Every structure is written in C-alpha cells, then in structure tokens.
Amino acid sequence: MRDDGDVLPLKVLVPLPAYGPFEVVIEHTALRLAVADRALLRSLNDSWEVPGAYLLLDRPDAEGYWGAYAGKASPGRLRSRVLDHLRNKDHWYRAVLIRRDTEYGFHSAQAGWLEGRLYDLLKASTHVRLHNGNRPNDETLPRHEQAALETCIEPVVGLLHLLGHKVADSPVTPKRQRQASSSGRIGLVDLIAEGLLPPGGRIVSKHRRHPGHAEVNADGTIRVGAHVSESLSDAAGKLCGGGAWNGWAFWHAETEEGLVQLSVLRDRVRERRASGGG
Template sequence: MEVQTPYRVTIPHSLNGPLEICADNSVVRMAVVERACAARLPDIWDTTGVYLLLDHLDAAGKWGAYVGKAAPGTLRKRLGNHLRARDHWYRALLIRRDTESPFHTSQVGWLEGRLYDILAEAELVRLRNGNRPQDHTMHVDDQASMLGYLPPILGALHLIGHNLTPPVATRRSPRSRTTGSLPPYALDTPERTTRRTKKHSEVSLADLMEQGMIQPGAELVSVSRLHPAKAKLTADARIEYEGIAYSKPSSAGHAVTGYSVNGWTFWEVETPRGPRLLSALRQELERRQASS
C-alpha cells in the first residue's frame, strides 16, 4: 500500500519487511529496518550503500547514531554483522541508489563522511563513530552533484521521528543562558542582540552592489552543514533560491531551513578575495562609511 506524503512510503504487507521510502525527483531509495527484522531483508539490498544505526530517543529528544558504508554487494551483510557487533541500535536507515547503476565506492565514501559531519553538528545527535570516516577519492567536481542526495535522507530521518534540532522556541528561549549550541547563523535573541549590536545596520544588498563589493549573478552558498544550499544574486539586489527571489538574506535563509536565521551570517559569496560572509562585507562597508 502507498501512503501519499512528500515522500513515497511503501508499507510492507508483512510486519517482517522494511518500510521503504523514496523521495520525489530523487533516485535515493531508503529502507527503515527494525532490528528484529534486520535478518529478513530482501536480497535487493545486496548492494553498495550507506546506513545509519539509530538509538532510541531519550526524554530530551536526543538520540545516538552510527554512520557506516557498505562495499558493492554488502549492504545487507553489513547490517547483519552489526546485529552481532553492536547492541545499542533499535532501528536502521539504509540508503541506496534506485537505478541500474548503483553507488560506486567513492560516492558512498563521500556520503558517509558528509552525513557524519551533519550529524556531528546536530544538537540532538550523539555520534557513536570513534573517528570521522575519511574518503578523499571523489573528485571535487563530482561532489556538488552529490549534495542533492542529502535532503531526502535528512527528510526521512525527520519523517521517522529522528530530528536533528529541537523546535525553534526551545532553541531560542530568551531566558536560556546556554547559547553555545546555537549555530553561528541562528537569529540573535534579544539578550544576545543587546550585548553585540548597538543599532540595526542600514547597509543593504543594494548598497554592497552599488559599491562593487558584490556583483549581479554572483553565487551565494550556505555555510550550514545541516542545510546545504546555493542561490544567486539578481540584478535588482535580491537573492534567488529555487526560482523565487527574496529581498532580504534572512528571508532566503528561512526558505532553506524552514525557521528564522540571520541571513547575513548564513550566506557567503565568492569575491576576488575568496569566499566571504555577507555580514563581513556589510561590516567592511560600514567601516568605510564611518571613516569618510
């Protein structure tokens, strides 16, 4: 039976089978496998892939995870090995490519490392890997095409209740004195703004363009590992992301993350001096204006 959601979820006729998830417009195929059913995976999972071993959520919504990869033809076998070698997990998320050409070894190596980085940054995740997986065999030109595999995987984790970050209200409570866990692009709370910013900056994207500090058509890249994204600066000083132009960096950042962010520290842009945060360019222009 098919459940109509942003992801196509195939529920097995038997409770012994995996719950398969496939995102629209993606060749990523995933399976949610309960530990008790791991030994009964169909042989279609004898392939190359990546897997996440998931722990139960605690009272605070935090959970442990182990990230691994499987060589050609061994994904199902790797999961079977972890039934004996690791007793912490209750559920696994398996990831393969749903085409005639499966992942090759450098792709799963890159994907394993990138997922490790994302989970290592996530507030609700405790990684069980001893060290970061290392694989440098994928050419840098091929890595950009692999970024599209990440959103379906992260969305599937959310779909099965394994969130990476707490709700915005919890993470940004004005009474909280613990701000070290906030990502650098998080929207400032009133408490933090009082300490850091004396007045609201009047510098806009149009001002930066007028001074030649950024150029129309320049590519903007998210600095967030949790929310990788690319956008473009339009000729009228707006940020175009997925076909929609936003007048403010924070609005474009919200379109990526789904929650409020400080867009000036969320986006960086390529300049003759290398990649620079929009906030750094804004501060530079403010200094110029103050000294003139």
C-alpha cells in the same frame, strides 16, 4: 505547514502483512531508503546487497537526544554489512539503509563520500551523540559528483524527522543557500555549496602567536574545541582568548593548493556568481 512548493514527495512501500522493513523511494533523486527495526533486519531482500551508506539509530531519550552510527558498504553488500552490526554493536534499535534506485547504483567513492557527509550532518546536530570513533574520510570524489550527491541529504533528513529523530537545528539546504546568494553576502554555507570547503573540513590559523585550527560544521557554524561559534570572527576570538579579529583574514582552508585564506575563497564565489557560473 509549508506550502506545496516546499513539500518533498516520497513514495513509501509498506509490506503486507504490515510488518517487516519498509522502503521509501524518492524518484527525483533516484534514491531508495529502507527502514528496518533490528529484529526485522534479516527480512531485507538481496536487492540491498549493493554499495551504499547506512545509519544505526538509538532510541531518543525523554529530552529528544539520540545516538547514531554512520557507516558504508563499499564495495557492495549493504545488507550484510548492517547485519554484521547485530553482533558487534548493541546500542541501536533501527537502521536506515541508503542506496541508488538505478541499475548501477553508487560506486565505492560515492558511498564513502555519503558516509562522511552524514557524519558531518549528525555531528553538527545538538541532539545527536555519534558512536563513530573518527570521521569517515573519502575525499576522492570530484566536486561535481559531490554536488550531485548533496541532493540525497534532504530526503534522509526528512525521513529521520518523520521517524522522530531530530537533526540539525539549521541544516544547510538549497533554500538557505539561495537566500545567502540573493542577499549579496557570502557566508561559509556558500563556500560549502560551491565545493570550496567541505563540511567537517579544517580551517587553520597561521598567526604566529595564536596557531591552531577549527572545524567547519555542515550548518556553517565553526567548532573551536568544545565551543561552537556562529561567525569566523568569534571563532578566532575563542582561539586567541579574546580580542577583535577579521575572521575571513584570520582563517585559512586546507586545499590542494595548500593553505588558502578564506577571504580568497569568498572572492572566488563572488567571481563565479558574477560571471553566471554559480
């Protein structure tokens, strides 16, 4: 049991009589979630006809593995978008709908970013099989808005665990980021937290004899083909077929400036924190 400082307060709204979808309100992030079993989805009211994101969940198997589909409604009509999947997707038994609990709610770019962020989170989870064919992609959101939306992720993860759906073994959380900062060591999770490297983003090798790319997972691990590495150096070795490599010098991030060496981005994080800007 964690102490009270690590407990996330949720307000659960249960319908009376006790059947139908239930809603979860997270007041400090102005977030509202709905959990609706497939057969009861039509009971959602028109307040859910707004922009937002959603997850379609398969039942976990005996070993705790489960399938999922991440989607969005942008613009508007989240309820209608999920109802469409009653006809065209038969694998799921329950849906989780995500919207802002404010007058204006999410706009299209925010819903798109949240869809992609949930995709990255689930893809990094060893117990999840994603049904999405490709990664949803909306990178039009400014970085300061991305950082604000990151506060929506922990409540969604907590709700999934409450529903019996295990997510990443080591998801990126604000607590983990603070620990990395206080130790003085900079890791990939710090680059992600600073908005310098998006979860699911590609890193690229410019080595003449060993060209290729890898993908950064939300938990700071690196996927090279079918292999997941805990460090950049190990990921470089997997791409090159062995050898000792300095991963921070080997890998480059795809940015608006072009390919930038990860060691350069690491230095930027250090500079921000030394000046009190991070």
